[in-house]
Amino acid sequence: MSTVDGIAEDPLAGSSISYAGKSVLVAGAGISGRSAAAALLAEGAAVTVTDSAPERFGGLDAGIGTAVGLTAPPEGTDLVVTSPGWRPTSPLLVAAAERGIEVIGEVEFAWRLAQRRPNPPAWLAVTGTNGKTTTVTMLTSILRAAGVNAVACGNVGLPVVAAVRGGYDVLAVELSSFQLHWSSSLRMNASAVVNVAEDHLDWHGSIEEYAAAKGRIHAGSGVAIYNADDAWSTKLSEGKDRRVGFTLGEPGPGQLGVRGDALVDRAFGDGTVLADVADVNPPGPYNVANALAAAALARAHGVPAEAVGKGLRDFTPNPHRSVLVAEHEGVRWIDDSKATNPHAAAASLATHDRVVWIAGGLLKGAVVDDLVAGAADRLAGVVLLGADRAVIADALARHAPEVPVHEVTAGDHGAMTEVVRAARAMARPGDVVLLAPAAASMDMFEDYPHRGRVFAEAVKELTDRAG
Incomplete structure (x- = not known):
């Protein structure tokens, strides 16, 4: 059996392997690590969990061993199951590879468990820089509208191992680039790359490596779904046996798209109307694209057109994704804290005509010049916070020098009160105050x-005081 980066390539790898009596090390005591450890213990493995933060060991199942901050697997380790955030350069994972110990991720382990079932669940999977969670949760709503026993899992919150053990018929799986890096035997029933833009370059090293990790989702997939409006997404689908595109324009043969005010299907139907654009919530072009991707995945699974429309109408957006927090004195306050990179922030800003923008945090190596230049004519003001606020301030000085900017220098989440006050001073009736940080949150939150909750609390405090 061949391997890449220590990961098995055989599509049925591990499907007949017994874990009973095997010594397995789980790297990371977070949600996915805990789920994998519990499943391995149930399979009869001898399980040890390592993490640099021993306080995370609390609540692990009895019988699971723990070790703080291992930099090499214990002698006799047969397998390492890593949490997705662990980099390939981590000393523990490097040491495992050097000793010939296979390293897989929780998703790969879940796939292997699933293949051992008499009737494995169907996997409909989504990756991309932005819109993954919205697409997966829209897809789940559509599947349930069709009466399918389905669940959203993966990067959306529920570990894939837990979903497999839950006995669902269909898994709507959100996969990050990290999770895909540590998986190679996945073979999806249908897979979608909704878009690719610069993100996590500090982890992957380059946009090319990042995109390559995303592209792993299509390996052996029954239907490779791509965004015809996104160059990387299109490229990653090339050469696949069956490709289905989606576009915000008029769809060609083999595509889903928009005709007038309707979402239509020319891939699984002959111009079949699936839903009205008005059925998509939250509104905006990027969410229409997410809805089309979800519809394509559902249609690939055989879901009828009427269930697509019902599922989209029934869909409730997740918190912190373009959610209206308050409307006070003619100003709308919107929480899009999920906009954790420039691509997501650009889509969020494009939805509004005149914006007081709250931005900043950890940029993870991303460049913001295109974001700022593209949004400059919409900006009524900008409030910056977080570790990399100076990078955004410099881009604003270059591309939007007339826009007023207020920098909040405090480095704890109490700074959000000052942020909200500064934004209110810049806003006038009809404006939107938009938290779309273009950056990760872990420097302050x-x-x-x-971050979104703290923003909403600060807005409520301000509006309650103003009456």
């Missing part, structure tokens, strides 16, 4: 939901 636990994660992007925490």
